[in-house]
Amino acid sequence: MSEATALPVPDRTIDTSGTLCPLPIVETAKAVRALGAGGVLCVIATDPGIALDMPMWCRATRNEHIATLRDGKAWRSYVRKRKP
Amino acid sequence: MSRVAKAIGMISGGLDSTLALALVKRQGILVKAVNFYTGLCITETQRRKGGRPDGTIPRNEALRAAADLEVDVEYVDLSESGYLDMIVAPRYGYGANANPCVDCRIFMMSRAREIMEREGADFVFTGEVLGQRPKSQRRDTLRTVERESGLDGRLLRPLSAKLLPPTLPEKEGIVDRERLGDISGRSRRRQMELARELGISDWPQPAGGCCYLTDESFARKFFDVLDAREASGEPRRIAREDVVLLSTGRHFRLSPRAKLIVGRSEMENVLLEGYAPGRARLEAKGLNGPVAIVEGEPTWEERMLAAGIVARFGKGKDLALVPVEWREEGEVETYEVAPERDEARIESLRV
Numbered sequence: 024m025s026e027a028t029a030l031p032v033p034d035r036t037i038d039t040s041g042t043l044c045p046l047p048i049v050e051t052a053k054a055v056r057a058l059g060a061g062g063v064l065c066v067i068a069t070d071p072g073i074a075l076d077m078p079m080w081c082r083a084t085r086n087e088h089i090a091t092l093r094d095g096k097a098w099r100s101y102v103r104k105r106k107p
Numbered sequence: 108m109s110r111v112a113k114a115i116g117m118i119s120g121g122l123d124s125t126l127a128l129a130l131v132k133r134q135g136i137l138v139k140a141v142n143f144y145t146g147l148c149i150t151e152t153q154r155r156k157g158g159r160p161d162g163t164i165p166r167n168e169a170l171r172a173a174a175d176l177e178v179d180v181e182y183v184d185l186s187e188s189g190y191l192d193m194i195v196a197p198r199y200g201y202g203a204n205a206n207p208c209v210d211c212r213i214f215m216m217s218r219a220r221e222i223m224e225r226e227g228a229d230f231v232f233t234g235e236v237l238g239q240r241p242k243s244q245r246r247d248t249l250r251t252v253e254r255e256s257g258l259d260g261r262l263l264r265p266l267s268a269k270l271l272p273p274t275l276p277e278k279e280g281i282v283d284r285e286r287l288g289d290i291s292g293r294s295r296r297r298q299m300e301l302a303r304e305l306g307i308s309d310w311p312q313p314a315g316g317c318c319y320l321t322d323e324s325f326a327r328k329f330f331d332v333l334d335a336r337e338a339s340g341e342p343r344r345i346a347r348e349d350v351v352l353l354s355t356g357r358h359f360r361l362s363p364r365a366k367l368i369v370g371r372s373e374m375e376n377v378l379l380e381g382y383a384p385g386r387a388r389l390e391a392k393g394l395n396g397p398v399a400i401v402e403g404e405p406t407w408e409e410r411m412l413a414a415g416i417v418a419r420f421g422k423g424k425d426l427a428l429v430p431v432e433w434r435e436e437g438e439v440e441t442y443e444v445a446p447e448r449d450e451a452r453i454e455s456l457r458v
Binding site for chain 2: 043044045046048049052070071072075076078079080082083084085
């Protein structure tokens with residue numbers, strides 16, 4: 024995603040800072056389950072592996088990985104829940 | 108309309124479980140992959156410490172396998188359940204180190220059975236290969252695990268299926284036995300051939316297992332903690348934070364009541380810092396060196412010994428005296444100690 028492209032406003036944000044693989048993904052899965060179809064989740068993480076994990080998790084679960092961006096010492100990952 | 112068969116696949120992301128996933132999926136069966144998090148994964152610890160020495164971050168192979176094969180994946184956190192109690196007192200004993208592989212498989216497959224029931228799935232499958240491991244993948248052990256986990260007849264090992272009695276999903280026609288494998292033994296040649304046949308080209312190199320319990324050095328520290336607790340009149344048990352500490356730093360057993368852990372790198376120092384509350388924190392004052400923590404109730408002599416060892420691993424190791432700061436419960440004391448130079452003594456204390 025180019026920086027010029029605006030990121031969607033998330034319907035929910037979760038902060039997984041301090042936890043490591045695979046716990047940010049465990050929390051992501053729980054939060055996405057609770058979202059409506061097409062809803063956007065923002066995941067804040069300090070595990071550097073999130074930049075690898077989130078796109079793979081989205082590919083496996085057929086949710087949309089919008090972007091994972093560095094934000095200081097953390098990362099912000101945006102995921103859109105798949106439509107049925 | 109006929110119902111689509113569904114299976115729960117236990118995956119690590121290694122070659123065997125990736126192949127098992129592909130073999131079941133290609134039969135038109137809906138698969139949900141499950142990966143169990145125990146807190147004892149070496150890759151996860153590498154990430155915690157900032158990645159590999161070359162700066163790369165190890166990828167999560169279970170996620171990679173599920174993504175490559177487009178299979179839904181669920182992580183199940185076992186690290187806070189009865190899992191840690193099980194590894195302390197395994198019914199079927201340990202392997203070469205602290206690895207209770209048979210009990211661990213029973214524990215995980217029991218959880219997989221619960222997921223199978225919750226999801227309305229027909230069976231569970233794994234990437235186990237007959238005869239690949241000396242204890243946990245023998246014919247009799249595979250049967251024990253199947254029976255003890257409550258998966259009688261519902262546990263399929265696709266890679267070795269033709270060498271094992273037919274399972275219920277095979278008898279019911281859900282799975283075509285003829286399209287499963289007949290692989291056995293420790294060689295990976297057949298698996299590599301099958302990977303080529305199935306178009307799988309990306310898998311991790313075998314690295315001697317990803318579980319700390321199979322590691323000799325970790326096992327020594329693991330049993331040391333249990334033995335020391337028992338000697339102090341405490342129950343033989345392991346907590347989640349023990350698992351993190353056992354994979355961090357140099358460990359020195361000062362007495363059954365006290366242990367010193369000395370950081371070996373900047374990342375380990377940061378990690379130990381996080382575990383200082385409730386313990387004593389030691390560091391040489393005004394000199395570069397490791398952060399260390401002391402667990403338990405050291406005597407005065409043991410305090411001095413711990414401070415001397417911390418001084419020994421810092422930049423002041425060649426000085427006559429080094430000031431070592433001892434912080435505990437809000438109190439700070441500084442001890443002027445000679446760095447411990449008796450290497451034989453240090454080695455005798457090392458766990």
